Amino acid sequence: MSDAATPAISCRHLWQVFGPNAKAELVSALAAHGRDGNAAAAELRAKGLIPAVQDVSFDVRPGELFVIMGLSGSGKSTLVRCLSRLLDVTAGDVRIQGEDIATASKARLIELRRKKLGMVFQHFGLFPHMSVLDNVAYPLRVQGIGRAQRQAKAREVIELVGLGGRESAFPRNLSGGQRQRVGIARSLVGDCEVWFLDEPFSALDPLIRRQLQDEFLQIRAKLNTTIVFITHDIAEALKLADRIAIMRDGKVIQIGTPSQIVLNPVDDYVREFARDVAKGRHARVDSVMKPAHGTLAEGPSLREGMTLDAALAACVAAQAPVAVRDGAGAVVGQIDPADLVSALHVEET
Numbered sequence: 416m417s418d419a420a421t422p423a424i425s426c427r428h429l430w431q432v433f434g435p436n437a438k439a440e441l442v443s444a445l446a447a448h449g450r451d452g453n454a455a456a457a458e459l460r461a462k463g464l465i466p467a468v469q470d471v472s473f474d475v476r477p478g479e480l481f482v483i484m485g486l487s488g489s490g491k492s493t494l495v496r497c498l499s500r501l502l503d504v505t506a507g508d509v510r511i512q513g514e515d516i517a518t519a520s521k522a523r524l525i526e527l528r529r530k531k532l533g534m535v536f537q538h539f540g541l542f543p544h545m546s547v548l549d550n551v552a553y554p555l556r557v558q559g560i561g562r563a564q565r566q567a568k569a570r571e572v573i574e575l576v577g578l579g580g581r582e583s584a585f586p587r588n589l590s591g592g593q594r595q596r597v598g599i600a601r602s603l604v605g606d607c608e609v610w611f612l613d614e615p616f617s618a619l620d621p622l623i624r625r626q627l628q629d630e631f632l633q634i635r636a637k638l639n640t641t642i643v644f645i646t647h648d649i650a651e652a653l654k655l656a657d658r659i660a661i662m663r664d665g666k667v668i669q670i671g672t673p674s675q676i677v678l679n680p681v682d683d684y685v686r687e688f689a690r691d692v693a694k695g696r697h698a699r700v701d702s703v704m705k706p707a708h709g710t711l712a713e714g715p716s717l718r719e720g721m722t723l724d725a726a727l728a729a730c731v732a733a734q735a736p737v738a739v740r741d742g743a744g745a746v747v748g749q750i751d752p753a754d755l756v757s758a759l760h761v762e763e764t
């Protein structure tokens with residue numbers, strides 16, 4: 416079982432190298448370069464191998480929505496396949512709720528996939544000859560759960576994803592967005608504890624995509640699941656994530672909250688991503704506030720978790736720092752209007 420102290424997912428010095436003799440080549444490259452990952456990866460590339468995931472380490476907390484973001488070819492899918500052990504890692508350690516899955520037996524992996532791990536991919540992978548109800552109930556059938564019980568549970572998640580009433584439809588009768596909802600329902604039916612979603616909304620048009628993102632956040636609020644979500648879209652990452660890992664050329668180059676990514680990009684590459692998004696919509700007051708002291712402006716105060724745009728409207732008239740309060744009304748910090756303006760300032764280069 417999961418507990419709050421154990422990361423839901425933990426990976427250390429994870430490598431996935433494609434090409435002949437990948438394992439031996441990696442060991443020899445790391446030995447030759449004193450474990451310098453960049454130099455080892457350069458040597459592997461020079462030999463024609465592909466280091467698709469390079470020395471990646473991070474933890475995902477229980478219940479966290481962790482987004483992996485990067486351009487096409489940066490290694491996102493490969494990384495998530497390593498985390499879920501759809502691929503055997505070339506080197507490194509992967510633990511799910513503390514359990515080493517790199518060395519788990521085949522039987523244990525099957526059990527984990529049935530009971531603990533859920534997966535959704537860009538292409539829905541529905542059974543065309545089965546109704547929505549049977550598609551969604553399928554994982555429970557594989558688990559040997561009786562018909563009445565599995566159909567009742569399937570109806571519950573079909574309702575949750577907004578497809579109530581379409582239980583007897585077949586995939587060919589559904590739109591792309593509806594099919595993706597069926598895929599989401601099917602992966603949720605088993606009450607998974609760790610949920611991997613690889614670009615689930617990328618094939619959908621922008622309007623449906625935004626709608627599904629909103630619904631996804633609503634569904635997420637009702638679940639207790641740890642989520643790893645892959646996207647190449649920075650706006651999607653900022654909208655959904657508790658924390659984002661940004662990948663480039665197989666490496667994770669920054670991990671941070673949406674506020675940290677837009678306000679403190681680690682290098683020009685991340686800054687370039689952040690430039691295209693409205694900082695005020697994604698960064699939160701918590702990232703700009705300071706400890707409360709001295710005189711605070713009268714009038715409406717700010718709430719923890721508020722976006723900078725919302726805070727700006729409330730701060731505009733204030734000539735003094737404004738209090739930030741938590742849900743119970745206690746002052747948790749203060750915002751100086753000048754800091755807010757400076758955080759929102761878009762740098763010119």
Ligand SMILES: Nc1ncnc2c1ncn2[C@@H]1O[C@H](COP(=O)(O)OP(=O)(O)OP(=O)(O)O)[C@@H](O)[C@H]1O
Pocket residue numbers: 433434465467485486487488489490491492493494647
């Ligand atoms: N089975 C494989 N054999 C050889 N190379 C592979 C294999 N799978 C992926 N790669 C290579 O690994 C690198 C990372 O690919 P990956 O699919 O993980 O990237 P991605 O960020 O998920 O891209 P996309 O958003 O386009 O899916 C790419 O250079 C890709 O060509």
